[in-house]
Structures are given as C-alpha cells and as structure tokens.
Amino acid sequence: MKKFIPYFCIFYFISFYTKAQVSDTSKTNNPFAEARYHYFLKTVILFNEYLDTDNGSYNTTQLRLLYPIGNKAWNLRFDVPLISANTNSVNKTGIGDIGAGISYIPFIKNNNGLAIRARVISNSAQDPNFGSGKWVFIPTVFYARYLKTKKFLWISSLEYQASFAGQSDRSDINITAYENVVLYFFGRNWISADTAFRYNNTVKGFQNNAFLEYGRKISADDLIYIHPSYAFGGEKTYNFGLEIGILVLF
Template structure:
C-alpha cells in the first residue's frame, strides 16, 4: 500500500481551460488533503509493515515538480528499506521510481488524471525490491460532493507489469482498484481508504485498508499519520502504520 500513491494529485481539467483559469480558482479546486499539483513538493514518509515472516520499514523521499503550464507533474521516489526477521536484519536502497502525470480534465466537482510510472531494479539487496523493472499506468478520478469542497472521493485504477529484471524473481502482474474518501475541515482532514489488489502471478488478492488523520501546520507544511491493515488470504502484510510530512517550496 502506497499511495498512495499513490499517488498526489487527482483532480484535473481540460488543458486549455487550465491555462485560462485564474490562480485563485485553481487553488480552491486543488486545496484538498495531501494533494497539491501546482507547488513544488517534498514528501518524506516512513511506513512500517508487519508480515508473517518479519517486518519491513520504508523511509521514502519523494520530490514532485510541476512542469510547463503545470498540467504536467514529474515525481521521483527514493526509498530506504530495512528488513527485520529472525535471520535477516538489513538496511539499504530500495527500487527507485520516476513517474509523470497529466491533467486532461478538471472542473469544480470532477477531475481526471493519467500517470505513467517506471520502477527500476535498483535495490542494493534482493530483500529491498522486486528484482524487476516495472511499468505502472494509472487512471485517477476525483469528485467533490459539495460546493465547500469538504468531501472528496478519489478513485484509481492501476496496472503493474514487469518487463525486465531478474529471471529468478516472480513476474509482476497486478491490478489495483482503490477508493479513498476525504473529509477536510479547518486545518485538518480525515480519510478512509480501501484497495482491492489482484496479483495474477500468485492468483490471489492482496487487499488493504487504512484510516488517515492529517493537519496543515502552516501553508507550507502538512503532516499526516495513517494506520493500515491487510486483508484477504494472500495479503502481503498484516498491519502497518505510516507517518509523513509535506513541504511546499
């Protein structure tokens, strides 16, 4: 589970409309929890996952840069991974990732975003990465339920497929459907999320869900925490917790 990804912006607009809109209007549309498309952003988060065979801790540094007229967004991820089990305690670089997202559609209540992501086989240890080069196309849809833009639904459909890498490692062939509901109030937000993930390689579901609590400390610094749980017979982890801070510059 990684937003998440997951991602960081999900409401969008027709390209020429984007150019024509005033910045105040755009700010109102995108002033949503944890999603900011128009500012240069550094996100640092730490995610701890507990599994049947041990634990994994990932500290990720993510850089987001708007491109051109800001209808495009470039993202870079550099994870540091630690494993902890009865016979393996190591720390090192995980799989680096780069992605680019584009906004084709956005209005006051609905938006659409597409993203192409490549994850490299760059981990310094086989335990820190998949051993594969992976291509991940994603389609995002966002909807504000109210004019005050307090209730936000984010849905995404994603496909993960490996195209190169270690022949001794399992191929990646996973489809993800995820829905997150955000409630934004004052300087805070609360979110709930459910992700259904089908792994065709093992022919099983590796689902998860989380709750999230966030606060805007200032205009330029936001923090959040979310506990999560994996569910399903083939889940990849049991319980987890993530904390992060966003800095806009």
C-alpha cells in the first residue's frame, strides 16, 4: 500500500475583513484582508476531506484553530485530524498526527505582502496507517499580490517538509512543494484555482495536485467552501478528493 500523506492546505488564514477586530496594519486593503486568506481574526475551521486512492479511501475530519497574537502580525495554528480509513489493510477511525505552527508577516503593502511560517507535525497518530511515523518540520514562505484589481489575489508559496525524529522503520520525509493559487472575489463569494507541484526526494517522484474551489460568506461570522481536487504525478498519493469546510470567526 502506498503511504498516505495528508493533503497540504496552504496558509489557511480564512475570514472576511472586519475593521473593528483588526489592527491598523490591516486597514490598507492588504493581500490578507479578503476571504480565505485573512490573517487578523481568530478563526475555527472544521472541514472534511475525502481522498480516493488505489488501495481504498481516506476520510479526514479536521479541526483547525487560528489565533493572532501580539500586534497581529503573528499567528498561531493548531490542527487535530480524525482519520477514517477503508482500505485493503485497515478499516478503522482514529486521531492522526497533531500539528502546530506559527506565522509572521514581515512585509505588507497595499497590493502585496510576504509571510513566513514554521510548523511541526508530531508523531501522535493512534494507528501507524493514520500518520507518517515521524516528527516533521515544515518551513514555508508566501508571497501574495493583487492582480490588476482587488478582485483577483495571487498567492505563491514555497515549502519544505523534513522529518527529524520518529520511528526508524518508517520512511524519511523529504518533500519540496511549490504552489500557486489565484482567487477571484465577487459579492459575498469567491472562487479559486490552485496547482501544487511536490517533489518527494525519498521516493524520487512527483506528488502533485490541483483543485478548484467555491466559497461563500453565509453570515457575519461564518463562511463555507467546497473544493474538488485531482492528483497527478508518477508517485501521487491519491487519485481525486473532495473537501467541504466551514469557518467560524470569534
């Protein structure tokens, strides 16, 4: 069975612009002040992702907390995944690898910005099939820019995933990922298209994917989104997927 690697979700600082809750830094129509990529509000995200693989399916229900700190140029992130597997070798449900991260925006202007993030994924899965068996360090750099008008936002990211501890009988993690997403905003809605190229240096192959997304603000503090995804590359970890999520601002 191919080793399952959870889908990478980029820079999920998601919400809409609310002047009463943000610092002066956010009052400049910056790249992170739109749906899906807001940086300054406390956010709870609950999403469910279904992945079809050659060996069965994986379903991940994940709780994510985003919490700005200090002058709100800093942001904390916590992830707790609940994974259900229906494959030839395992049919059960359990907690996956829990993760935590911290992000910082060192540069931001009216139409572009730069952010950096560091995450650690723990070796905490209840079952070996629900995690990598390794502790993983993930540094990421993001660049965001509006394209022509404030209705189009482009975000590009470069990420490196490296294991540094864990079970000796599990494969090391050594992955480089380059990702680009373009979002279009209209009214209370957004749509986006994303392509991510990932090279896994352990298996010497590409594990790429692309997705389309539609999202909508359904109340002052709640947003929903849906996106189907498709994997491609010689060492892809799944065939196709579907993710549905809800975001609650507080």
